[in-house]
Amino acid sequence: MNYDCLIIGGGISGLTCGIKCVSEGLRCGILSSGMSALHFSSGSIDLYGYHTNRKIVYQPLDYIERLIIPEGRHPYSKCGIDMIREGISFFSETLEKEGLVLYHNNDYNHFHVSTMGTVKPTYLSQRSVFNDSIKEGFKKRSKIAILNFSGFRDFYPELAAENLRKNSLFSLFDIITGEIELPLFRRTEKNPHEFRSMDIARIFDSEKYLPGIANQIVNASGGALFVGLPAFIGINNFTRIYQRLSELTGMLIYEIPTLPPSILGMRIDDALKSRFAALGGEFIAGDTVNGGEIVNGVLDHIHTENHGSTRLRSKFFVLSSGSFFSRGLVSEFNMIREPVFNLKVAASEDRREWYSPSFFQKESHPFLEYGVVTNNTLNPEDTQGATVENLFCTGAILPHYNPIREGCGGGVAISTGYFAAKKIIEGCRS
Ligand SMILES: Cc1cc2nc3c(=O)[nH]c(=O)nc-3n(C[C@H](O)[C@H](O)[C@H](O)COP(=O)(O)OP(=O)(O)OC[C@H]3O[C@@H](n4cnc5c(N)ncnc54)[C@H](O)[C@@H]3O)c2cc1C
Structure with a gap:
């Protein structure tokens, strides 16, 4: 089983990445253990909703370009504004091809009722x-x-x-x-x-x-x-x-939106999976990737619970396994870790700093900003500190942004998934 690209996690980020890759003729597979955050979401895509003082952002792309990208660490800074625009358009066009038309208020945010x-x-x-x-x-x-x-x-x-x-x-x-x-x-x-x-x-x-x-x-x-x-x-x-x-x-x-399961989110999930399959992608549901071998900064293969000792090889890999909610990150008594490859995570070592004293605290909770450390092209570091050039991390597993406080979860997942796909396509053609 050799692929150009194997993606771990079939949420909105992994699927956006996979659809872009297969649409450019790459052999691509997605392995996903369970339901994604889409099944619990409002079904609306947040790009950027709130200033640090909780005031509403009306023009998210303008705000991202002026204030978030120059800050340097945010996943949007790594993608750049052109890639964010391109990724969001690609996502909308993809759903439209499946008959699901999304509304956008030109470059402005609109409001939805929870x-x-x-x-x-x-x-x-x-x-x-x-x-x-x-x-x-x-x-x-x-x-x-x-x-x-x-x-x-x-x-x-x-x-x-x-x-x-x-x-x-x-x-x-x-x-x-x-x-x-x-x-x-x-x-x-x-x-x-x-x-x-x-x-x-x-x-x-x-x-x-x-x-x-x-x-x-x-x-x-x-x-x-x-x-x-x-x-x-x-x-x-x-x-x-x-x-x-x-x-x-x-x-x-x-x-x-109702309490989960979210029909609005499931429509998006169905449309993305249908597009991926129509373009020739292979979606393997109900299987968990439980490890892989990284040799000299290159991920050679991965293995999964259902495939046993079979080594799944690919030129490129993408880790889109989500945050704590999807078990892309796990917390133990005194540490937060990434469970598949044990990649370096940005998180406080002091458990008392993981959360705010009050559940509904305005500043939200610090653990929401923890995630896997990457370079500017979203490649992580292995346990020895070497960059893994053929592995990209995308979506909710990334650190240095807060999807709740900023209102940007869907936008980051789509933009980084799309950005990784572009890098992989470039890599396969060079
Ligand atoms: C409950 C909830 C509601 C949200 N609502 C919204 C919203 O309305 N709008 C918005 O813009 N953002 C929302 N967000 C923010 C959210 O982070 C992003 O929008 C986005 O859905 C994250 O997508 P993702 O693909 O990165 O990860 P996820 O959607 O979390 O998907 C990760 C996938 O990886 C799989 N996986 C994990 N580990 C493995 C493994 N080892 N092997 C194989 N598969 C694995 C999981 O089963 C899951 O299917 C919400 C987040 C949550 C948690």
Whole structure:
């Protein structure tokens, strides 16, 4: 099994890297142990959302170019502004080819509503979360109805509405809440544990229930212009279902993320995997890379739990195994380590410095900025301090940025994945 490029981790970063590599004709495989952060995410891509003083950044690319890139250590500094722009465009075009169109407000951030009813700046969203009609409708300051399906336990309209009412952006809106019934619910309620966003998304995928659902939405909305629904308007057939439901209700339909699993994130995950496979990439799911051999600064091969002693060889490798959440980094009592190759990690050795005293501290937690040390081309160091030239690290495993405090997780994952792909393509052609 010889590859041009083998990627460890099938999250948004590994997939962006893999799709770029296969689109340029490289033989590429992705090994991934489990679900990625996409399954838990809002499904919107944050590029840069907040200044250090928590004020909102309105023009993220301009901000990154002027203030983040010159700082030197941030992953964006290593990519450079042209690569960030190119990577984000490539990502959008890739999803569009799979029928998933993302909205961007030119070079400006727009806002999306979280499941708690907080409002967050972001750069790319699905069109059910933001689009030009929603933007125009918002200016009318009219009525919003936030509806749930009776029996669905992973969304709380009253909580979302209460928090929105506290937000000055929504002070002139009349916000009501309500419930509607889902067809088939009588059958699913025999086992309420099955009544999750994924089950409902499947019901939506079948168009035959739409007229009935649309009627109920209109009746429960009290003449509102907007209706906020938990995000499960279809998964495979989403674009068509969203359009049909908008036509049938005559309302502006807005999807609000639910508790995980995130249908908005899963649509992106599905689209990326489908594109990767369509271009000839090989996605190996459910296998964990548990080591490899680095000889004189070159990663010779890796091995995995399922492949046993088989050595998987490639010209280049990419480590996109995520942060603590995905076990790309692990914490032990007094150390933080990278578990596959034991690469050098930037982290405090004093456990008391890993986290802030308060969970919701404004400055967030220092451990979110820990990660694998790399040079300017994202190559890490082995245990002897030698640069591993044919291994790149991308995405949430990188240090010196804080995806929560800065609001930049998706943007960093895409930009660094794309940047590594460009280096690998160059390397394969030289
Ligand atoms: C819960 C959560 C929600 C988030 N929401 C958002 C959001 O809404 N918008 C935003 O812009 N950013 C968000 N982020 C920030 C997030 O860091 C990035 O957006 C991005 O998803 C990270 O992608 P990644 O590919 O680097 O890593 P991940 O998505 O973490 O993927 C890593 C993958 O590697 C696999 N893996 C790990 N170790 C191995 C191994 N040894 N062998 C094989 N496979 C392995 C894991 O199973 C996983 O599939 C969120 C982060 C988290 C944790």
